[in-house]
Amino acid sequence: MSAHVTHEKMKHPHGDKLCRPMHKLELIKQGLSWPGKQRTLHVSRVPLVFREPYVATGYRPPDKPWSYYLVSVCELHNESVNVWTHLLAFVAVLAQLYRLSGRVHLTQHKDAQTLIGFSVGCLLNTLLSAAAHLLHSKSAWWHYVWFLIDYAGVTYYSFATVLGCVYVSSHPLVYSVIEPCVLPINIALSSFGFLTCCLAKLRFSDPYQPQRQRLMVAGLGVQALVGASPVLARFVHCLHDDHCSLSSLNHISVVFLLLAVCAVTFSAHLPEKLWVGQFDLFGQGHQIFHVVSMVTMVMELEGMYIDIKNGAAQHTSPDLKKMLAAYLVLVIIHVAILVSLKGHIQNKVNDVLEHIKDE
Numbered sequence: 001m002s003a004h005v006t007h008e009k010m011k012h013p014h015g016d017k018l019c020r021p022m023h024k025l026e027l028i029k030q031g032l033s034w035p036g037k038q039r040t041l042h043v044s045r046v047p048l049v050f051r052e053p054y055v056a057t058g059y060r061p062p063d064k065p066w067s068y069y070l071v072s073v074c075e076l077h078n079e080s081v082n083v084w085t086h087l088l089a090f091v092a093v094l095a096q097l098y099r100l101s102g103r104v105h106l107t108q109h110k111d112a113q114t115l116i117g118f119s120v121g122c123l124l125n126t127l128l129s130a131a132a133h134l135l136h137s138k139s140a141w142w143h144y145v146w147f148l149i150d151y152a153g154v155t156y157y158s159f160a161t162v163l164g165c166v167y168v169s170s171h172p173l174v175y176s177v178i179e180p181c182v183l184p185i186n187i188a189l190s191s192f193g194f195l196t197c198c199l200a201k202l203r204f205s206d207p208y209q210p211q212r213q214r215l216m217v218a219g220l221g222v223q224a225l226v227g228a229s230p231v232l233a234r235f236v237h238c239l240h241d242d243h244c245s246l247s248s249l250n251h252i253s254v255v256f257l258l259l260a261v262c263a264v265t266f267s268a269h270l271p272e273k274l275w276v277g278q279f280d281l282f283g284q285g286h287q288i289f290h291v292v293s294m295v296t297m298v299m300e301l302e303g304m305y306i307d308i309k310n311g312a313a314q315h316t317s318p319d320l321k322k323m324l325a326a327y328l329v330l331v332i333i334h335v336a337i338l339v340s341l342k343g344h345i346q347n348k349v350n351d352v353l354e355h356i357k358d359e
């Protein structure tokens with residue numbers, strides 16, 4: 001696939017703005033790289049499939065060797081901060097788990113199994129996301145494959161969040177009802193969320209179509225609502241209990257608020273939507289989403305610790321081996337979905353190549 005695509009009219013109202021002749025500042029930004037000398041491209045010189053909404057510069061060219069993209073982890077381009085924020089999140093989750101291990105014995109305390117089970121989902125999510133942002137520019141085929149893998153990572157995180165909601169922060173009565181089938185239901189919801197994200201990515205190839213992100217948020221939102229219900233029952237119970245103060249649940253409210261901020265920052269494309277081209281390297285909405293998701297993971301672990309310390313998890317019986325087995329089943333289902341979508345991915349790639357030939 002040729003990277004030398006001539007100026008193409010964007011389908012978005014900001015298209016003309018993105019494809020206007022480059023100013024001096026943009027030319028400097030294009031050539032900006034640190035510490036190496038990797039050149040990056042203006043949006044008008046990369047195929048539509050690689051374009052990020054409202055991001056005008058800093059694109060790495062496709063069709064380079066894998067080593068080029070691996071080395072670009074140390075270069076400055078429009079994916080650098082996305083890669084590093086989730087690598088940082090990987091370390092932050094490990095550091096938080098290590099910090100909590102000083103308070104909850106990781107091998108002896110029953111609830112430590114949930115802390116570990118939750119952390120596994122976070123670590124998979126951040127690692128796969130960093131890899132996807134680093135390597136997706138290789139070709140149209142790999143762009144689709146890596147971002148579908150990234151979505152798999154997102155659903156490992158949502159799977160992990162439900163584990164925390166059920167095995168640590170749930171209302172005892174709701175827990176007793178759902179406990180026998182919680183892992184199969186969680187696997188089914190994560191698989192549904194993954195399939196929805198995959199179909200959204202393959203159905204809406206134009207990155208400017210807002211339906212794509214909305215469909216992804218809706219697919220994952222179903223799991224969030226079902227998964228949060230055992231915790232929401234505690235809020236309902238507290239409202240009807242004269243001896244309970246809602247402030248005693250502040251550690252959970254903060255996490256719910258952060259999860260809502262994650263959904264908004266993921267889909268809003270702010271602030272770059274308002275000032276196109278001004279946040280190409282630093283400050284994109286997706287970078288803010290990565291930072292908020294990192295804070296959310298750390299706060300979820302903190303919230304679980306508070307519930308464990310206060311005895312809110314006494315009624316649960318977590319089993320780390322079963323959680324890890326469930327992750328394995330989820331991975332197998334994800335691989336099966338990816339393999340079954342191979343033909344759709346190839347069709348999308350053919351469309352992209354056809355589109356480039358027409359230009």
Ligand SMILES: [Zn+2]
Nearest residue numbers: 082129286290
């Ligand atoms: Zn991301």
